Amino acid sequence: MARPREFDETAAVESAMHAFWARGYEATSTQDLCEATGLGRSSVYNTFTSKKALFQRTLTHYSAQGLAGRKAVLEGPGTAADRLAAMFDGLIDDELEHDRRGCLVVNTLAELGIPDDEVGEALRRDTEQQLALLGECVREGVLDRSLRDGRTPADVAEFLLSTISGLRVMSRRGASPDAMHAVADLALSAVTA
Amino acid sequence: MARPREFDETAAVESAMHAFWARGYEATSTQDLCEATGLGRSSVYNTFTSKKALFQRTLTHYSAQGLAGRKAVLEGPGTAADRLAAMFDGLIDDELEHDRRGCLVVNTLAELGIPDDEVGEALRRDTEQQLALLGECVREGVLDRSLRDGRTPADVAEFLLSTISGLRVMSRRGASPDAMHAVADLALSAVTA
DNA sequence: CCAATTTTGTACTGACCGATACACAACCAA
């Protein structure tokens, strides 16, 4: 047909994701994105149309990646309570490994809220899927008797997601791992049987 | 001595605060700040030195205001558990009244992390004071037997502050008041006797 | 080898960024 790409599109999205993740949407310039991806301006705009469109791509990429990892933990072995504990441990480890950048979705929600465009849609979709995943785990926990009954799974899922967000913000302000583990433990104590 | 100011400095800080609060630090331009405060560029720079310095002023102003309000609730009447419940109710009402802008401190933490300057110092100071206030309330709750014993007040304070941050993010993504109340209630159930 | 098609590099666009220079207006002390 014509001249082929000289780069891997997914790898470029991944690189752009790290740039946005580290600096936030507004503070990341198109120049930053070129340097992060190694692409020229032409290639960036030819492939991704605009800064916002590329950001939306990175968001959905981040979301899919994060959901897959979380799903692997929440559908793993052990009781639902065990799996939730593992999820929190994983989150804290992740923060320590990734320089306390927080969660791209949480950071974006705080910076932009839910904008009335595709970015907002991506944020909403991620939230819905997180809640669905957590809600399913809660339902399983009621059955395996590791989680308390009495609240709707949806409410407990909201509580867990809120705790996740709280931990992400906590990490962002540099709280100690011990403090974060204590918070996760206290949150778990509210839902375990 | 010389020509007097034609504006109230505190009122200008308050206006700038709302601009930063609504749009975030990076997305708020000096032009926005001039329009929000009603001042000319000269007056802004003559009075506040730089955009960042003005932002730091708005942060400390916001923090002092928020801490005063929270202190009034947490040192009010009733058991410690009652006061914590009132705090959460107040937070949710506040979010609904203020167009789900979240908390300026939480939004800034998510957007900037803890920068190595006076802004970072202001963020740290606010966190410390929030934790101190919450910790004191927890200590009182152990004494009046409305709160569970067994965790250190510092850990419980971290949990409560994390829940507050979580609720702020939750509000930012447009969660329903019912869902937020359910989260606050579940968090309270983890700490009440 | 040649057209057709797409990617790439370079240069550039107008707009806006944060910040400043400077003249002038407005006040106070004397």
Added chain:
DNA sequence: TTGGTTGTGTATCGGTCAGTACAAAATTGG
């Protein structure tokens, strides 16, 4: 009234912003 001092308005600074124009380069099917 005058001199000193400070606030204000206007015009502007160099730099960077997101985005584009366009020609050269690289590939395919014919």
